[in-house]
Amino acid sequence: MSKQGLYIGGDFVTFAEAKKTQPNIQQIASRSTVSGYSSLGAVLPNPDTVLKKMGKDIKAYKDIKAHPVVKGCLRRRKAAVKAKAWRIVQDDASDLVVERINSIFKKLQTNKITGAMFDATFFGYQPCEITWAYTDGAWLPANIQAMPPDWFFFDADNNLRFKDKNAGQTGLLVEPRKYLVPTQDASYDNPYGEPDAALVFWATAFLQGGMEFWVRFTEKYGSPWVIGKYGNNYDEAKQETLLNNLYAMVQDAVAVIPDNSQIDIIEAAGKSASADVYEKFLMYCRSEINIALLGQNQTTEAEANRASASAGSEVTADIADGDCEMTAEQYQLLIDWIVDYNWGGPSPQFEYFEDSNGGIEQADRDAKLYTAGARFSNQYYEREYGFQEGDLLPPLEQVPPDASFAEHARAYHPVAQDFAEAVVPTLEQAAADPLNDMVNRLRRVVQSAHGYENIQDAVLAEFSEMDSSDMVKIMQLAMTLSELEGRAEVTNE
Structure with a gap:
């Protein structure tokens, strides 16, 4: 019996062999094939x-979003995402594409x-419609607008x-590349995502x-009760008049009553325990909201100490990183479409990164790396510490950690003996006449110093009496002269 198969590239491959070497590209599990699934159309x-x-539908979540506690937690998380530094990484993309993407963003x-x-x-999900426009010879996103999520649904x-x-119950199928749809923990079973509002x-x-x-309880028991007593000869009209006078007394603390009437002011005693029950219940609900949205309630409760609040902030930072990843995926999708x-x-990559901007922790780390022998460029300082281009001078050649003043010059600056003498006049001329005296004073300071440090x-x-702006210029010149002096000493030796 002949085997069934195909000739591929001159070789005969049986169907049995093909099944072993090729993956199955057909989807087996789906809503249309699973047993017991009742489809509701589209x-x-x-x-x-x-x-x-x-x-109810998702509109129910819009009402609770405006609550002060919920709104405060969401604002805090949203602010953490907005404050995150981002950049466009070239990866395998061309220089032209990276430049254009940066310009677009x-x-x-x-x-x-x-x-x-x-x-x-x-x-759980948030559709954002893209308005495309042909500008400067390219299709670019002119606007990206968030739309109410209750206007949309997913089909089978x-x-x-x-x-x-006009589309009826099935709705209008959204065109490809028309919407960015960020979702939180969406899956095949639940494309709507997992909303924090449900929590x-x-x-x-x-x-x-x-x-x-609690407000009703406070109104009822928080203020003292004013009780008026009337005699047996009071008819309903007089009783009504006394009641009105007492009401006016509560509002304005002034009242006119008959001389044979009696007024008692009674405090609402024994109700503090009931008030505590309301307060504890409200605090519990608020804590549940903070835990659900921020991952902790340490930074929002009065009983929290500094250590617990710091630990809670770390948990919140992890949640913010997850929020950033969700938005980064959508920005990357937009870049790929453009x-x-x-x-x-190839497309450049969108990524968030930690912008320390001269944080103490990173400064300590860089100092330790410097001691270990690492050297950083001006570009590194500009990127990590927020300096602008031109703020930093070209770096001098660095001193090895354990080297002396003379050893530093011998190892890193092998120069001619007369180099210092040749450069000093140039420096003096650049400093101009007002600095001549300062240069002489600097020369004396440098010559009398015991070492570079x-x-x-x-x-x-x-120069303690000088203005700070002048001092900066003098310090720069002094460091240059000290370098030259050290080189000359090494050459003389």
């Missing part, structure tokens, strides 16, 4: 358990767009659809309800 219901139990309202995409953490194939009034919905609802009862529309080829203290003592 509509895939949101599987959120809170919304399903209430029989400088014109985009990235702060607004990032804040809009962040809302996906609260609702996990495709985004818009609730168009805080009941705590927020109870917090709002408990606050209402490059594919216009130039093709003593130069700075000696110069500060010599």
Whole structure:
């Protein structure tokens, strides 16, 4: 019996062999093939358990978003994402593509767009519509606008659809590359994502309800009761008059009553325990919201100490990193679309990075690395510590950690003996006439110093009466002269 197969590249390959060497590209598990799945047409219901139990849609989450505690936590997380430094990394992309992408992102309202995409953490998903425009010979995103998530739904194939009034129940299928749809922990089973709103919905609802009862309790028992006593000869009209007078007394602390009436002011005693129950319940609800949205409640509670608050901040930072990754994926997708529309080829990469801007921890680390022998360029200082181009002078050749003044010059500056004498006149001429006296004083300081490390203290003592701006110029000149003096000494030896 002949084997069944195909000739591939001149070789006969049987179907059995092909099955062993090639992966199966067909999807086996899907909603259309699984047993017991009842499809509702093109509509895939949101599987959120809170919304399903209430029989509501995602609009219910919009109401609790405005609550002060929830809003405060979201603002804190959103601010952490907006404050994160980002950059475009060239990777395998061409210089032209990187330059154009950088130019495009400088014109985009990235702060607004990032804040809009962040809302996906609260609702689970957040569609953002891209308005494309042909500008400067390329298709570019002119605007990116967040749209209400309740206007959209997903179909059985996990495709985004818009609730168009003319499209009926199936909705309008969103065109490719028209929407950025950041989602939080979305999956095949749940393309809507996991909303943080589901975690805080009941705590927020109870917090709002408990606050209402607490206000009523405070109004009822927080103020003393004014009780008026009337005699047997008071008819209903007189009783009504006395009641009105007492009401006016409570409001204005002034009242006119008959001389045979009696007024008692009674404090509401024994109700503090009831008030504590309301307060503890409200604090519990607030803590639940903080834990759900920030990962901790240490930085928001009065009982927290510095150590626990610092530990809580680290947890919050981890959550902020996760939020940044969600937005970074969407920005990278946008870059890929722009490059594919216009130039093709590899795309540069969008990434967030830690912008220490001269933080103490990084400065300590760099100091230790310097002691170990590492040397950093001006570009490194500009990038990591926030200096602008031109702020830093060209670096002098560094002194080895354990070398003496003379050894430093011998190892790193082999120069001619008359080099210092040849350069000093040039430096003096550059300093101009007002600095001639200073140069002479500097020469004396340098010649009398015992080593390179003593130069700075000696110069500060010599010119302590000078203006600080002049002192900067003198220090720069002094360091240069000390270098030359050290070279001359080594050559003489």
